[in-house]
Amino acid sequence: MSTIKLTVNGRAVSVDVEDRTLLVHLLRENLNLTGTHIGCDTSQCGACVVHVDGRAVKSCTMLAGQAAGSNVTTIEGLAKGDELHPMQAAFRDNHGLQCGYCTPGMIMSAVDIVHRHGGKLDEETVRHELEGNICRCTGYHNIVKAVLDAASRMKVAQAAE
Amino acid sequence: MYETTYHRASSVDDAVALFGKGTEAKFLAGGQTLLPVMKQRLAAPSDVIDLSKVKELIGIEPTGDGIVVRAATTHYDVATSNVVQKAIPALAHLASLIGDPAVRHRGTIGGSLANNDPAADYPAAVLALGATIKTNKRTIAADDFFKGLFATALEDGEIITAVSFPVQAKAGYAKFPNPASRFALTGVFVARTPAGDVRVAATGASQSGVMRVGPIEAALKANWSAGAIDGVTIPSAGLLADIHGSAAYRANLIKVMAQRAVITAG
Incomplete structure (x- = not known):
């Protein structure tokens, strides 16, 4: 057992877990942040993507101990109260989800993509960079539309600040 | 677990x-x-x-005639490094093709090389670029480092600390990715040194892991162009055959990927 101290969605937490605990299990089982999903056992599906120190990572492929001292943002940390994050709003408006299982990982990956590419985002880049997130309902088309829509909304929001 | x-x-x-x-x-x-x-x-x-938080293992520096990439540097940092993009753009391009963005944010060059997966990307770059692998004990030439599937010259407890890459006159990488895993079904790295020597390495193709491709090296040394590879025959003996492609298919992929890599290299 080890005591892991980290910051999750702006809140400092301290959790006692076995050393073999994955970050995703710490989030879901110790902190009850079940918005982060587990869709596979092979690090391929991307349903568990969260941000660790500002970078999108698969939380099923990182030990909790590796995240000690880090700043973690999950899907629960995106909205400001009742106001959805522009990426969440764009997924809703563009019908970017059906069953919703992959959506938290899609949104966390998509926010990371927009942060890295800013205004230079095009459809080809979005499709290439969503390679690590698997969706079995939508055929991806509306997801790509949502990401591009959100990218322009986030650009406008940034310009207004 | x-x-x-x-x-x-x-x-x-x-x-x-x-x-x-x-x-x-x-x-x-x-x-x-x-x-x-x-x-x-x-x-x-x-x-x-x-090892991922060991400061002395992280970073990229230019040297007189090349670059040094420390072992715990992530694929993302190699792909987006101005130093790498300027000195050896093909290496930055290769790093941008590994896995997916989340994998590139965590995966490291040292980890990839120490694991030596027969379909990993970095071994092709290290072998074709004639890189040198530095460990906490010694330096190992690329030609002496890879020892077959998941096997390397590393001893028990030996740690890769950095990889140095010499600058090339031309270099390019092309891969045919497995559509699910993004590992190379076959990937080929081509490089020509300032002195005119040519080194070509293929990953994902051979039963013995990453390999040099002599016939293509000879053809490109005589004439650096995609067309020079048209007449080359790659024997399929010893190549991987699986659900994704036969040995003959991979032999052909080596040629096609080499041609695309040469075109990318210019």
């Missing part, structure tokens, strides 16, 4: 000392291969020693 004990190393020396104390210890870098393997219970190290 079976039980294990996690250690975060503070330095290379600390990591070596921790490794010595474990009964069956393993070094953990980005963990993008080791952790999935542990989740499948195909590996059960008593101790995992995390």
Whole structure:
């Protein structure tokens, strides 16, 4: 057992877990942040993507101990109260989800993509960079539309600040 | 995953000392291969020693005639490094094709090389560029480092600390990715040194892991152009055959990927 101290969605937490605990299990089982999903056992599906120190990572492929001292943002940390994050709003408006299982990982990956590419985002880049997130309902088309829509909304929001 | 004990190393020396104390210890870098393997219970190290926060193992520096990439530098940092993009753009391009963005944020060059997956990307670059692998004990030439599937010249407890890459006159990489895993079904790295020597390495193709491709090297040395590879015959003996492609298919892919790599290199 080890005591892991980290910051999750702006809140400092301290959790006692076995050393073999994955970050995703710490989030879901110790902190009850079940918005982060587990869709596979092979690090391929991307349903568990969260941000660790500002970078999108698969939380099923990182030990909790590796995240000690880090700043973690999950899907629960995106909205400001009742106001959805522009990426969440764009997924809703563009019908970017059906069953919703992959959506938290899609949104966390998509926010990371927009942060890295800013205004230079095009459809080809979005499709290439969503390679690590698997969706079995939508055929991806509306997801790509949502990401591009959100990218322009986030650009406008940034310009207004 | 079976039980294990996690250690975060503070330095290379600390990591070596921790490794010595474990009964069956393993070094953990980005963990993008080791952790999935542990989740499948195909590996059960008593101790995992995390190298990813060791400061002396992170960073990229230009040297007089090349670049040094320290071992715990992530694929993302190599792909987006101005130093790499300027000195050896083909290496930055290769790093941008590994896995997916989340994998590139964690995976490291040292971890990839120490694992030596027969379909990994970095081994092709290291072999074709004639890179040198530095460890905490010695330096190893690329030609002496790779020893077959998942096997390297590394001894027990030896840690890759950095890789130095010499600048080339021309270099390019092209891969045909497995559509699910993004590993190379076949990937080919081509390089021409300032002195005119040509080195070509293929990954994902051979039953013995990454390999030099002599016939294409000879053709490109005589005439650096995609067309020069048209008449080359690649024997399919010793190449991988699986659900994704036969040995003959991979032999052809080596030619096609080499041609695309030459076109990319210019």
